[in-house]
Amino acid sequence: MTDDRTRNAGGPVIFAVATGMGRAAIAVMRVSGEGCGTILRALCGMLPEARRASFRPIRYRNEILDEAVVLWLPGPRSYSGEDSFELHLHAGPAIIEGVSLALTELGARPAEPGEFTRRAVQAGRLDLLQAEAVADLVEAESAAQRRQALSQADGALSRLYQEWAERLRRLLAQQEALIDFPDETLPDAVEAALEAERAALQAEMALHLADQRGELVRRGITVVIAGAPNAGKSSLLNALAGYDAAIVTQRAGTTRDAIAVDWILDGIKLRLIDTAGLRETEDEIEAEGIRRAMFHVKQADLVVHLYADERPAPLLPDAIIVRNKTDLAPAPEDVLGISATTGAGLDTLRDLLRERIRTLMSGAGVPLTRARHRAGIQEAAQHLALASEAEWAELRGEELRLAMRALGRLTGQVDVESLLDVVFGQFCIGK
Numbered sequence: 001m002t003d004d005r006t007r008n009a010g011g012p013v014i015f016a017v018a019t020g021m022g023r024a025a026i027a028v029m030r031v032s033g034e035g036c037g038t039i040l041r042a043l044c045g046m047l048p049e050a051r052r053a054s055f056r057p058i059r060y061r062n063e064i065l066d067e068a069v070v071l072w073l074p075g076p077r078s079y080s081g082e083d084s085f086e087l088h089l090h091a092g093p094a095i096i097e098g099v100s101l102a103l104t105e106l107g108a109r110p111a112e113p114g115e116f117t118r119r120a121v122q123a124g125r126l127d128l129l130q131a132e133a134v135a136d137l138v139e140a141e142s143a144a145q146r147r148q149a150l151s152q153a154d155g156a157l158s159r160l161y162q163e164w165a166e167r168l169r170r171l172l173a174q175q176e177a178l179i180d181f182p183d184e185t186l187p188d189a190v191e192a193a194l195e196a197e198r199a200a201l202q203a204e205m206a207l208h209l210a211d212q213r214g215e216l217v218r219r220g221i222t223v224v225i226a227g228a229p230n231a232g233k234s235s236l237l238n239a240l241a242g243y244d245a246a247i248v249t250q251r252a253g254t255t256r257d258a259i260a261v262d263w264i265l266d267g268i269k270l271r272l273i274d275t276a277g278l279r280e281t282e283d284e285i286e287a288e289g290i291r292r293a294m295f296h297v298k299q300a301d302l303v304v305h306l307y308a309d310e311r312p313a314p315l316l317p318d319a320i321i322v323r324n325k326t327d328l329a330p331a332p333e334d335v336l337g338i339s340a341t342t343g344a345g346l347d348t349l350r351d352l353l354r355e356r357i358r359t360l361m362s363g364a365g366v367p368l369t370r371a372r373h374r375a376g377i378q379e380a381a382q383h384l385a386l387a388s389e390a391e392w393a394e395l396r397g398e399e400l401r402l403a404m405r406a407l408g409r410l411t412g413q414v415d416v417e418s419l420l421d422v423v424f425g426q427f428c429i430g431k
């Protein structure tokens with residue numbers, strides 16, 4: 001037999017509670033690894049019909065540990081591709097403890113973070129991009145994050161990179177065919193067509209790199225509220241967040257450290273950051289707060305520059321300047337006026353933020369979603385650029401090969417073993 005099962009056999013049976021920690025009604029104990037059917041038979045007294053839920057007492061050393069819903073999921077038609085089973089237990093800690101102990105005594109060991117998905121990758125059921133998307137699905141807090149992760153888990157990004165790799169492979173093959181032509185008979189039109197395709201690929205990658213949507217959706221869009229002390233920044237944060245996240249007083253300089261609040265606007269996760277008021281100060285703590293405020297301003301995707309009295313010099317060219325406290329005095333005509341206390345103008349500010357977000361999120365096609373993807377595509381694009389500069393056909397070919405390799409590392413078709421730790425370092429246990 002040479003199917004995935006035998007090829008990837010080995011590795012001990014692993015187990016983990018795949019459901020959330022804390023008080024819950026049900027806990028799903030997930031078990032995977034060749035030979036785990038024997039363990040299931042020991043616990044259930046039989047092997048239930050594959051992929052059908054059954055209700056069974058879980059027995060170990062003549063004691064019933066729980067009455068559970070049991071799923072027997074033999075490989076390769078399982079999530080990990082290995083023989084697997086699930087015990088849907090009552091979530092009591094003593095039950096989980098007792099079942100864990102039984103599984104350990106029957107030869108299984110606790111799973112490491114992401115190990116079920118890692119095995120799915122090793123069995124060839126998921127590529128690395130899809131595995132990363134599984135981690136993103138588990139973390140998704142906004143509808144946009146959910147949609148993006150589902151699409152990547154479904155292979156949308158993998159298909160894009162595979163298509164590029166395939167076009168590179170064809171380019172390379174045609175280019176190698178040309179090497180055998182003596183110089184004088186080199187068909188110019190063919191060479192020009194190859195160069196056009198190389199340039200087209202490089203241009204597509206440049207567009208893909210310019211697109212920020214994926215990373216913005218995944219990590220959330222950072223909106224920093226900055227400005228002079230007492231402009232009402234904390235009041236604005238509280239008004240937008242809808243609860244009292246930041247302390248508000250009459251005293252200038254109340255906010256000393258940055259305060260972050262997650263905020264979902266139209267299905268997109270934003271991270272709102274309130275910062276210390278910007279001014280000259282002798283106070284060491286306040287000065288550190290201001291240093292941090294400037295750090296956040298520089299890192300921000302969007303900056304709301306709030307003021308209450310004198311119109312400040314712009315912090316950044318594209319900061320949104322907003323005049324607060326319109327309940328006390330009207331804002332100049334050319335500036336958006338709000339009152340964080342009465343709520344006046346907040347709808348307009350939200351609309352303005354929506355508009356800025358739309359601009360930030362421009363792009364077409366499937367977006368990349370992580371620094372790892374960005375680095376890989378940058379590398380591929382760089383080799384494509386070097387290919388056009390190379391004088392010898394052989395060197396050009398080598399650059400095309402290196403570009404293909406960079407793409408292959410993204411999906412895991414190349415160097416998968418060395419990338420597993422990088423990708424699975426960020427997973428939670430039970431996934």
Ligand SMILES: Nc1nc2c(c(=O)[nH]1)N(C=O)[C@@H](CNc1ccc(C(=O)N[C@@H](CCC(=O)O)C(=O)O)cc1)CN2
Binds near residue numbers: 028051077079086
């Ligand atoms: N109880 C439970 N719920 C879960 C999961 C799980 O493992 N267990 N999942 C885990 O992440 C997610 C669903 N994803 C899954 C993906 C593939 C297979 C799977 O076993 N596929 C096989 C068999 C399909 C079949 O029954 O015919 C296959 O594709 O060959 C299972 C779950 C979310 N919900």
